[in-house]
Amino acid sequence: MKTQLKLSMAVLAACFSFSAAAADAAKSMRGLDVAAPDPVAAEKSYVGKRPGTQQPVARTFSTQPPVIPHAVENFDEINLETNQCLDCHGAANYQKKKAPKVGDSHFVNRDGQKLDEASAGRHNCVQCHVPQVDAPPLVDSDFKGEPYVKKTDAATAAAAKKTKKN
Ligand code: HEC
Ligand code: HEC
Numbered sequence: 781m782k783t784q785l786k787l788s789m790a791v792l793a794a795c796f797s798f799s800a801a802a803a804d805a806a807k808s809m810r811g812l813d814v815a816a817p818d819p820v821a822a823e824k825s826y827v828g829k830r831p832g833t834q835q836p837v838a839r840t841f842s843t844q845p846p847v848i849p850h851a852v853e854n855f856d857e858i859n860l861e862t863n864q865c866l867d868c869h870g871a872a873n874y875q876k877k878k879a880p881k882v883g884d885s886h887f888v889n890r891d892g893q894k895l896d897e898a899s900a901g902r903h904n905c906v907q908c909h910v911p912q913v914d915a916p917p918l919v920d921s922d923f924k925g926e927p928y929v930k931k932t933d934a935a936t937a938a939a940a941k942k943t944k945k946n
Contacts, residue, residue: 824913826851831868832878837912841925845908852911858904865905871897 808814828834834849855864868877871887886898
C-alpha cells in the first residue's frame with residue numbers, strides 16, 4: 781500500500797513538472813504572450829466603389845459565392861421589411877439596375893421547389909457574399925477546388941472535357 785502511494789505521488793509530480801515545461805515552451809500563433817489580450821485590429825475600408833463601375837472579382841472555385849466587387853455602405857440594409865441587395869439583384873429589378881441577377885440556385889427553396897423570387901433562405905446575402913478589403917490573408921491556404929466555368933460556357937467546357945478524356 782505504502783509503495784503504491786509513493787508511486788502515484790511520483791507519477792503526479794512527473795505530470796506537474798512536464799506540464800510546467802510545456803507551458804514554458806508554449807508559443808502563441810498570434811506572436812503575443814499567451815495570456816495577453818488581442819489588440820483591436822485597425823479598421824480597413826472596403827475597396828469597391830459605386831456599383832456599375834467595378835469589374836467582378838474572379839472566382840477561385842466553382843461553388844464559391846462571388847465576392848462583392850462594389851462598395852456596400854449606404855445600401856446594405858437587410859431586415860424583415862427590406863433587402864437593398866435585392867432592390868438591384870432581385871428578379872424584378874436586375875435588368876433596370878443593370879446588375880447581375882442573383883444565382884439560379886437562389887430561386888429554389890429547401891424543398892427543391894422553384895420560386896419566382898429569391899428564396900427566403902437566401903435573404904441574408906452577406907452571410908455568403910462579402911465585400912473586399914485590401915489586406916494580406918491571415919492564414920495561407922493552398923486549397924484548389926473545381927475551377928469556375930461561366931454559365932454560358934458550361935456546355936462548351938463539358939464538351940471539351942469529354943474530348944480530352946477520349
Ligand atoms: C445600386 C445597385 C446595387 C446594390 C444595392 C447592390 N449591388 Fe451588387 N452589384 C451591382 C452591379 C451593377 C454589379 C456588377 C459589378 C459592378 O458593376 O459593380 C454588382 C455585383 C455584385 C456581385 C458580383 C457578382 C459576380 O458575378 O461576381 C455580388 C456578389 C453582389 N453584387 C452582391 C451584392 C450584395 C450582397 C448587396 C447588398 C449588400 C449588393 N450587391 C447590393 C449592383 C448593386
Ligand atoms: C447560402 C449562401 C448564399 C446566400 C445566402 C446568397 N448567395 Fe448569392 N451565391 C451563392 C453561391 C454559392 C453563388 C454561386 C453559384 C450560384 O450561382 O448559385 C451565388 C451567386 C450569386 C450571384 C451571381 C449570379 C451569377 O449568375 O453569376 C449574385 C449576383 C448573387 N449570388 C447575389 C446574392 C444576393 C443579392 C443575395 C441575397 C438576396 C444572395 N446572393 C444570397 C451563395 C449565396
